[in-house]
Amino acid sequence: MPTYEFKCAKCTHKFNLYESMVEHDKHQEKCPKCGSKDINSLISAVSVKTAKKS
Numbered sequence: 267m268p269t270y271e272f273k274c275a276k277c278t279h280k281f282n283l284y285e286s287m288v289e290h291d292k293h294q295e296k297c298p299k300c301g302s303k304d305i306n307s308l309i310s311a312v313s314v315k316t317a318k319k320s
């Protein structure tokens with residue numbers, strides 16, 4: 267399942283959200299640790315897992 271990695275700009279806590287969760291709570295993503303909404307998305311290779319299949 268694809269995940270998106272986020273990093274809190276306030277406490278630098280890093281966390282992952284599943285794509286479905288991100289899609290659903292797009293407008294209210296927040297740090298699970300300090301509750302800050304000042305977060306940065308780190309779209310990494312984590313979300314691009316075995317996409318090739320021919």
Ligand SMILES: [Zn+2]
Nearest residue numbers: 274277297300
């Ligand atoms: Zn935080």
